[in-house]
Amino acid sequence: MNSTPSTAPDIAINVEGLSKSFGGRAVVQNLSMQVKRGSIYGFLGPNGSGKTTTIRMLCGLLTPDSGEGTCLGYDIRRDADKIKRQVGYMTQRFSLYQDLSVRENLEFVARLYGLSNARQAARDMIQRIGLNGREEQLAGELSGGWKQRLALGACTLPNPQLLLLDEPTAGVDPKARRDFWNEIHALAADGLTVLVSTHYMDEAERCHEIAYIAYGNLLAHGTVDEVIAQSALSTWTVTGDDLNGLADELSGKPGVDMVAPFGTSLHVSGRDKAALESSVAPYRENRGWNWQHGDPSLEDVFIDLMGRSKDNFQ
């Protein structure tokens, strides 16, 4: 891991040793990360793992207790004002004005950033996010999917260099979710850097790079394939009858760290490959089951990381 924060032109976010605690409880501990310009960086981790706190520190909404770094080449402690002009932040909870219409919200943002023609900028954005016909509807009356589009529109309106999206697709239907991701890929193709936090594994797989954070610690990062390879997790996929019974029997056996049903199959994983082999060997004789050795899924890796980090940090 590169340990010196640099202002290399191809790095959008470069932070080192960020820590933040609230009321004596450490929420983020010694977190370091680098995000390349123009990439989509997925930020994963369980609830309360410090994702939102990290994002807020990146855009100057929170001051880190310790650690330093740069965002778009600006110091996150000293240059919060400059960072704010270049960063679009989409909050986890809808935070535009519910009692303002779609158009009024966008015009407000355009004026705040000093865009020369706020009305025109708002009109263009309404076209772009497909909200035409709803310009005069109050933001509070929009459905979840439309609210999310409006929020994305508002934070991309001032042409930022970096988007920070905090669980943007929570509670949004699959079609809207797919449209949203297509939009994000289009923005990234234009050179925008996107840092997006999510709980969804399919969304993680749409990112160029991902980072997994739990209990304030960055546990793994890299491309999806790298993260899976780093995990050193050995996984067997079982299909067949009475998988529930098999799951009960296998869990707790030496070498078996995790047993998880996936639809009609069962994933049996462990870090100690040899121990896992010997534990499952007796069951592989059974004709009723079909055993296949394969790569763990991203979810297997994350559940495993989460379970381990619990032992280490709690």
Add this chain to the structure above:
Amino acid sequence: MSTTDTNSARRNVREPSFGFWWRSYAMLVKEFIQLRRDRVSFAMIVMLPVMQLVLFGFAINTTPRHLPTAVLLQEDSDLARSILKAMENTAYFRFTHEVHSVAEFDDLLQSGKVLFGVEIPRGFERAVRRGDHPALLVAADATDPVAAGSALGTLNGIVQTALAHDLQAGDPPSTPFEIRAHSRYNPAASSRLNIVPGLVGTILTMTMLIFTALSVTREIERGTMESLLSMPIKPVEVMFGKIIPYVIVGFVQATLIIGIGVLLFGVPILGSLATLALLTTLFITTNLAIGYTFSTIVQNQLQAMQLSMMFFLPSILLSGFMFPFAGMPRWAQYIGECLPLTHFVRIVRAIMLKGATIQNLQYDTIALIALMLLAMTIAVTRFRRTLD
């Protein structure tokens, strides 16, 4: 890598031209729209002043003492001195100024520095001894009839007792001279004339304070503060954006109250309407700034309401609106001087009932400006720019 040239990206981050004005304007437009959508608040702007005016159609009776009095002493005689001594002994009058011209005398009354003026004419003692039945003029500022009335009522009796020592047996009996009491500004001693201008200030204090006291906490409670803070707006811009719409609202309210006062209660406006409008706007802005300061201190809307009430109550009781200011103990007067309503009650009564000019009201105007700037400074420094 990306298509974006980083050098140009960093150059983009210049302050946009007129950034301050655009951002303040953005905030202001937003606040106006939100106010228009908030029908309850909108109704309050009109209903509150009308209801209060109709309800507070009565006076509060007290007997204040030690009222500041000026003396225009055109003769330095024993008789004159014992009359003044006797007046002071009643505890109603306290001689604070001795003046030497009628102009000074009038100016003190007009600016509200004194509530009474006593004029001892030249050759008074000689005229009394000759039995010419001369007149002693006591001018009273009757804009507050309660304060003036009871003091004036004691005049005749006390002067008689005072004279008992100085007049020899051979002097003419009973009333050797006349006391001519002159109730200035409010000859009919109508308490409405006093209450209505004071109500302008009271109603404005209440509505203005609450409007801005809720403004920042509302953004926090609705979660909109998070995205507002993530955008490049400065505390002073947020403040102006939140105050200016309500200056206009307050101005409309003040016009409404004064209009009703003039049309329904027959209160005159003797002074300049422009001065009244100017100083009323100053008072409105001061209250909005104080409310906004509260809003940057408290945690939620309930606390904001409580703090506003804690400020509002002393404003009513200690400003001279309800009880004559001059009759209050010294410590209460000091508290009163720190409240904008105290200064505005003086200003609005002086302009409407006495025709005072801005020169007469310099002290109170400067006090209002000072309070406004103090509140704004606290608000801008207290405003939290992060969510820490």
